[in-house]
Amino acid sequence: MPRTPVKVPDVLAAVDLGSNSFHMIVARYSHGQITVVDRLREMVRLAAGLDTQGRLDKEAENRAIGALERFGQRLRTMRAESVRVVGTNTLRKARRKAGFLERARAALGHPIEIISGIEEARLIYSGVTHTMPLGVGRRLVVDIGGGSTECVVGEGYEPRLLESLYMGCVGLSLQHFADGRVSAKRFERAIVHCEVELEPIQAPFRALGWTQAVGSSGSIRAISDVIRELDPGANFITPEGLAAVRERLIRAGQVRDAGFSSLNEERWPVFPGGLAILSAVFKSLGLEQLAIADGALREGLLYDMIGRYTDEDSRERSVRSMAARFHVDIEQSERVEATVISFLRQVEDSWSLTDPLAESVLRWAARLHEIGLDISHSSHHKHGAYLLEHADMPGFPREEQQLLACLVGSHRRKLALDRAEELLPPWHTKALYLIVLLRLSVVLHRGRFQSPLPPVRAIARPRSLEIHLPRDWLKDHPLSAADLIHEVEFLRATGFRLRVF
Numbered sequence: 493m494p495r496t497p498v499k500v501p502d503v504l505a506a507v508d509l510g511s512n513s514f515h516m517i518v519a520r521y522s523h524g525q526i527t528v529v530d531r532l533r534e535m536v537r538l539a540a541g542l543d544t545q546g547r548l549d550k551e552a553e554n555r556a557i558g559a560l561e562r563f564g565q566r567l568r569t570m571r572a573e574s575v576r577v578v579g580t581n582t583l584r585k586a587r588r589k590a591g592f593l594e595r596a597r598a599a600l601g602h603p604i605e606i607i608s609g610i611e612e613a614r615l616i617y618s619g620v621t622h623t624m625p626l627g628v629g630r631r632l633v634v635d636i637g638g639g640s641t642e643c644v645v646g647e648g649y650e651p652r653l654l655e656s657l658y659m660g661c662v663g664l665s666l667q668h669f670a671d672g673r674v675s676a677k678r679f680e681r682a683i684v685h686c687e688v689e690l691e692p693i694q695a696p697f698r699a700l701g702w703t704q705a706v707g708s709s710g711s712i713r714a715i716s717d718v719i720r721e722l723d724p725g726a727n728f729i730t731p732e733g734l735a736a737v738r739e740r741l742i743r744a745g746q747v748r749d750a751g752f753s754s755l756n757e758e759r760w761p762v763f764p765g766g767l768a769i770l771s772a773v774f775k776s777l778g779l780e781q782l783a784i785a786d787g788a789l790r791e792g793l794l795y796d797m798i799g800r801y802t803d804e805d806s807r808e809r810s811v812r813s814m815a816a817r818f819h820v821d822i823e824q825s826e827r828v829e830a831t832v833i834s835f836l837r838q839v840e841d842s843w844s845l846t847d848p849l850a851e852s853v854l855r856w857a858a859r860l861h862e863i864g865l866d867i868s869h870s871s872h873h874k875h876g877a878y879l880l881e882h883a884d885m886p887g888f889p890r891e892e893q894q895l896l897a898c899l900v901g902s903h904r905r906k907l908a909l910d911r912a913e914e915l916l917p918p919w920h921t922k923a924l925y926l927i928v929l930l931r932l933s934v935v936l937h938r939g940r941f942q943s944p945l946p947p948v949r950a951i952a953r954p955r956s957l958e959i960h961l962p963r964d965w966l967k968d969h970p971l972s973a974a975d976l977i978h979e980v981e982f983l984r985a986t987g988f989r990l991r992v993f
Contacts, residue, residue, distance in 0.1 A: 500801040501574040503529075505567055506793035509596075509604065511539035511582040512638025512662050512762055513710060514559045516566065517790040526794055532566065534559040535758040539582045539639045539662035546587035553592055560599040567601055573848070576793050578615075578889065579606045581639030581660060593916065603916075605889030609656025613642035614806075614886050615792030617651045620708050622795045623787030629703030632777070635788060636711040636769050638662040638762065643693060643773070645700050653700055655693045659686055661711045665765030672748070674741045674764050682765065686772030694776050705779050708788040710759070711766030716784050717754040728781035734771050741767070796887065806887030811856045814883065818863035824940055829858035831945060832933040839952035843925045847918075850926060853892065857899040857930050864900075877901025877908070895919050902927045903934050907986055928957060928988060935975045956989040966992075 500521050508515045518530040536559050541552020567575055583589065583606050597603055607615070616635045626648055635642045639660040645653045668682040707716070707729065719726050719733035722740065726733055744750040747760040755763060773779065799805055815822065832854050840846050864875030881897035888896075898911045912923040936945055949960040966973045976992045983990045 500798055501571065503570065503574060504794050504797055505570055505575045506790045506797070507563060507567075507575070507577040507600070507602075508789045508793070509538070509556070509577065509579040509583060510536075510638050510789075511580060511640070511660055512537055514538075514556070514563070515790050516563050517794065518566065519794055521798065526791075526798070530566065532563060534562070537638070537662060537762070539660060540666060542582055542586060546585055548582075548586055548589065548592060553595070556592075557595055557599050560596050564600045572602060574797075575602045576797055577602050577604045578612075578789070578793060579604050580612055580637060580789075581609065581656075581658070584609070584890070585639070590916065605891060607889050608884070609640055609642065610654050610884045611886060611888065612640070612789065613644050613654040613656050614651055615796060616642050616708060616789050617644040617646050617654070617792070618649065618795050619787035619789055619792030620706055620785040621646065621649050621787075623791055624706070624785055627704060630701060632697070632702040632705040632779075633708060633785070634705065634712065634770075634773055634782065635708045636661055636766050637709060641769055641773070643697065643777075645697060645702055653696060655697075657689050657693070659689050659769055661762040661766035661769065663765070664768060665762045667765075668768070669764040672746050672761065674744075674746065676742050679738055679742065679764070679768060679771075682768035683772045683775070686769050687776055690772055690776040697777055705777075705782045706785045707770070707782045708785040711762070712770060712782070713784060714755060714759050714763060715767055715770055718752050721752060721754050728783055729770070730781050731774050731779075734767065734774060737767060738771065807852070807856070807885070807892075808887075810885040810887050811859055814863060814879075814885065815859055818860075818866040818879070820860065820862055821940075824937065825859045825862065827937045827940075828861065828930075828933045829855055831936060831948075832858050832929050834948070835929045835933065835950050838950040839925070839929070839957070842952035843922070845922065845925060849892065849895075850922070853895055853899065854926055854930060856896055857903070857926075858933065860896070861900050861903045861930065861934060871905075873901055873904045877911075891916050891919070895923060898923055899926055899930055903930050905982070907982065909986060924955075924986070924988065925952075928983065928990070931979060931982075932957075932959065932976075932990075935979055936972060938975055939969065939971060955987060956991070958991045958993060960993045 503518065503520055505516065505518045514534050514536050516532040517528060519526040519528045536555050538552055538556055541549045543549060577600060593604055617633050620633045630645055630647045633644045637660050639662060641657045641659050643655045644651050664682055668678050716729050718737050719729055722736050741747060741750050747763050796806060836845060836851060836854055861876065863879055864872030867875040877897045877900050880900055881894060885893055895915055898915065901908045901911060907927060913920055915923055946962050946965050951958040980990045
């Protein structure tokens with residue numbers, strides 16, 4: 493079973509490395525509530541530095557590293573388990589980013605998780621719902637970022653329908669308003685472009701329906717501020733308000749000449765793109781008004797962190813859901829899980845596996861190592877790895893999901909170490925040790941015996957492991973003994989030495 497939940501840290505921090513801006517929020521947790529004590533924001537426009545080959549240019553990288561160094565000063569005294577840092581659309585799309593991520597980690601002092609678009613949508617919804625009255629009925633949440641737009645319909649704290657679209661205020665502004673000039677024709681082309689992107693989600697979202705529509709994050713908040721500047725009595729964003737802003741911009745010809753005092757100069761280059769996206773969302777989804785939320789991705793991260801401490805970890809729910817969906821033999825997975833954690837306790841110091849993620853991912857891999865059997869017995873480890881790598885698993889950053897897929901894909905037969913080499917440090921080297929522990933646990937339970945294993949002693953050294961079993965047990969279980977001999981050969985091919993006594 494998982495470790496007993498521990499006390500939530502008094503101070504938590506969440507950092508959102510967005511495609512347009514980097515944000516950090518620091519909050520104090522007390523009696524089930526969070527109180528924000530500090531916010532930092534820097535306009536980095538990371539998406540503007542992504543070339544057609546998906547590589548970040550040096551100027552964008554340097555802007556990002558400079559911002560992270562400043563964030564890092566604030567986080568320097570905070571423990572690793574109190575901080576989460578996530579990258580969104582631009583870092584999802586960027587190629588050859590390992591070097592940048594290493595520099596970013598050093599500048600910030602904490603690792604960076606790259607989350608999927610669906611996970612981003614889930615966290616945004618959580619941040620919005622936890623900072624607004626729950627109300628009655630379903631709620632639509634729309635968030636326009638620098639590189640993507642998230643749309644979610646949910647009820648209470650639970651999302652029902654999530655989508656992440658590849659259109660953001662940075663990319664759309666560069667595509668249609670790169671020189672800063674705005675016109676009726678440019679807006680028309682930009683809005684049609686967005687309507688095409690929205691077309692696949694239009695029917696399912698309208699079919700599900702909602703009683704309240706809410707917008708979050710910088711672009712929508714900036715549009716709301718400008719609408720109130722034109723009409724001080726406006727409490728919501730409406731189609732009429734959006735049209736008035738577009739007309740004002742078209743008459744001015746450029747954002748900087750429109751005379752919007754509420755609009756920060758840093759927002760000028762990306763404002764037309766955000767306005768076009770929101771105009772298309774209103775038209776495609778038939779919105780009449782949109783309220784503004786205080787919470788967004790950062791707040792969602794904070795509440796997700798709290799959930800991990802209070803035994804409401806969304807990753808645990810995702811693992812249980814996958815196990816049920818693919819009809820996992822729960823008793824067998826529990827036997828494998830107990831053994832792999834027993835091994836971990838004996839070797840974690842020698843192999844530097846004290847990071848809490850090592851235990852978590854071993855538990856998840858033990859519970860899910862047989863999900864591929866629901867597809868085919870042949871190569872079921874490969875089927876399982878594919879499912880885990882590509883499934884939507886709420887709560888999982890991309891790197892954790894890839895690590896989990898790597899373990900399951902290598903739990904039998906030939907080790908898929910090429911997959912391990914693609915992982916971010918330190919897991920690109922430590923994954924081998926996790927794989928060894930999982931493989932041995934699976935081998936020892938291959939017979940699916942109900943009786944418990946005898947005590948197994950493990951002695952770890954760099955790239956080698958000794959396991960000591962009672963001789964009588966090996967004699968009474970010849971198939972397990974034969975499997976262990978085969979395991980010695982499989983591991984030897986990777987340069988790892990296993991000895992069985």
